[in-house]
Amino acid sequence: MLLSKKQPSAAATQWIEKVKYHKNRDSYFKFLGNPHFRYTAFLLVFLSLWFLLQVFWFPPTKPTQTKFSTTTPKPSAGKCNGDVAVYVYNLPAEFNLGLLDDCSHLNVYTNMCPHVANHGLGQPLDNMDLQSSDSNPWFATHQFIAEMIFHARVDNHPCRTWDPSKANLFYVPFYGGLHVSSNFREPNHAIRDALAVRLVDFLQAQPTWRKNNGKDHFLALGRTSWDFMRTNSGPDFGANCLLNLPCVKNMSVLTVERNPWKGSNQHGIPYPSYFHPSTSDQMMTWQNMMRQSNRPYLFSFIGAPRKGVGKAAIRDEMIKQCMESTQCKILKCDHGNPKCYNPSEILKVMRESRFCLQAPGDSFTRRSTFDAILSGCIPVFFSRHTAYTQYSWFLPEEASKYSVYMDEQSEESKRIEEVLMKIPKEEVDTMRATVIDMIPRLTYAHPNASHSDLGFEDAVDVALQALAQHVRDKV
Numbered sequence: 001m002l003l004s005k006k007q008p009s010a011a012a013t014q015w016i017e018k019v020k021y022h023k024n025r026d027s028y029f030k031f032l033g034n035p036h037f038r039y040t041a042f043l044l045v046f047l048s049l050w051f052l053l054q055v056f057w058f059p060p061t062k063p064t065q066t067k068f069s070t071t072t073p074k075p076s077a078g079k080c081n082g083d084v085a086v087y088v089y090n091l092p093a094e095f096n097l098g099l100l101d102d103c104s105h106l107n108v109y110t111n112m113c114p115h116v117a118n119h120g121l122g123q124p125l126d127n128m129d130l131q132s133s134d135s136n137p138w139f140a141t142h143q144f145i146a147e148m149i150f151h152a153r154v155d156n157h158p159c160r161t162w163d164p165s166k167a168n169l170f171y172v173p174f175y176g177g178l179h180v181s182s183n184f185r186e187p188n189h190a191i192r193d194a195l196a197v198r199l200v201d202f203l204q205a206q207p208t209w210r211k212n213n214g215k216d217h218f219l220a221l222g223r224t225s226w227d228f229m230r231t232n233s234g235p236d237f238g239a240n241c242l243l244n245l246p247c248v249k250n251m252s253v254l255t256v257e258r259n260p261w262k263g264s265n266q267h268g269i270p271y272p273s274y275f276h277p278s279t280s281d282q283m284m285t286w287q288n289m290m291r292q293s294n295r296p297y298l299f300s301f302i303g304a305p306r307k308g309v310g311k312a313a314i315r316d317e318m319i320k321q322c323m324e325s326t327q328c329k330i331l332k333c334d335h336g337n338p339k340c341y342n343p344s345e346i347l348k349v350m351r352e353s354r355f356c357l358q359a360p361g362d363s364f365t366r367r368s369t370f371d372a373i374l375s376g377c378i379p380v381f382f383s384r385h386t387a388y389t390q391y392s393w394f395l396p397e398e399a400s401k402y403s404v405y406m407d408e409q410s411e412e413s414k415r416i417e418e419v420l421m422k423i424p425k426e427e428v429d430t431m432r433a434t435v436i437d438m439i440p441r442l443t444y445a446h447p448n449a450s451h452s453d454l455g456f457e458d459a460v461d462v463a464l465q466a467l468a469q470h471v472r473d474k475v
């Protein structure tokens, strides 16, 4: 039922055609070069019979099991893939769910109560134009909430084991990001760090920890690593010391932004966007819409000007260039422009654009990168640390296949329109096809999804498989 509705993507179809062509050509040449014609004729008859047997004996399988398998149902959908057996610690409530009791004080700037609802997906969005008979996959998801969604997904994951002796991964579901942001203004470092210190005390008392000194343990954090690596020099931004604790250095830490220089045990995971499908149908419907989307703008910029020098300079430069170009759509986010907080307005700009500028903000990475990819908009990066040094588990190895890079110091970044105009249309189309094929791996599926309906590998599946491999190499 589910299978029959699937269509291979345009790119997948092309690829299948290519493979078929090469296969046919190869056997054709072999055939000509073979001097034992009788043997060949016999082989031909045998192959024909075998072919007939295939056709009549086995029902035809859909030609979708290709390299773009992320969008196609696996034969083993609903089972655990990739040699993962993850044990989830049942932590005292103060480390996760208990923090939510005081959700209005979890962030010094924002009331987080609406955002922690629905396992961290936030409030449902009902103005999105994806027709769907299934549950609504759209939520106003907060950018720093990946840790909650990750937890809910792993809780309900087919690779979860309740038997620690069978586990190769130990997940410590600490809501460290929510906790640190509730303490940004705490002047006393000992108080600010107290919960992190209690966490490592708890872990080191576990027999499961001692077995491998925590090398098979991991955290997933919804904020950037900078918030957990307080330095003694420099201004105090409110960070705690979690990632500098010796115990945590033995673990793997998944984070939306790793420290590219001091983060050898840190691995980037996507920021959550607004799309949390429960079925592969919802995913494919959206991907097809993005393939067909009209994109009148060459490029777009969404963001606020920043005060100050350094990182801010490139932003002002971009806003200036975008406003001067007739082919650029700008969504300026100063003075609390409400459109900038409206997911449907943001995605509308992105799905009408061919390229989306990703300026570094307060840190290197941006949630906006993932909104752009979800919209089929090719990201343009100005720092290698916005994506390339961050999300190696999730992104194609060759950056030029899915993105454009202009170093912020380069001359190119002064002539963005000109550089983008020069990229041939066919190349833009191929890049966009790659971007749209990347969507499933960068999406957090709905945590309530049944794995047999899901039928694609989402960000949590990819992370668990890559992490299990990493830990196997490490332990």
Ligand SMILES: *[C@@H]1O[C@H](CO)[C@@H](O)[C@H](O)[C@H]1NC(C)=O
Residues within 6 Å of the ligand: 118, 119, 121, 448
């Ligand atoms: C997920 O399922 C649980 C119980 O089955 C339900 O209480 C909860 O509301 C569901 N969550 C979402 C986000 O739909």
Ligand SMILES: *[C@@H]1O[C@H](CO)[C@@H](O)[C@H](O)[C@H]1NC(C)=O
Residues within 6 Å of the ligand: 213, 214, 246, 247, 248, 250
């Ligand atoms: C970290 O692992 C090393 C072994 O590689 C071990 O000697 C050390 O005690 C561990 N640290 C903690 C805090 O468990």
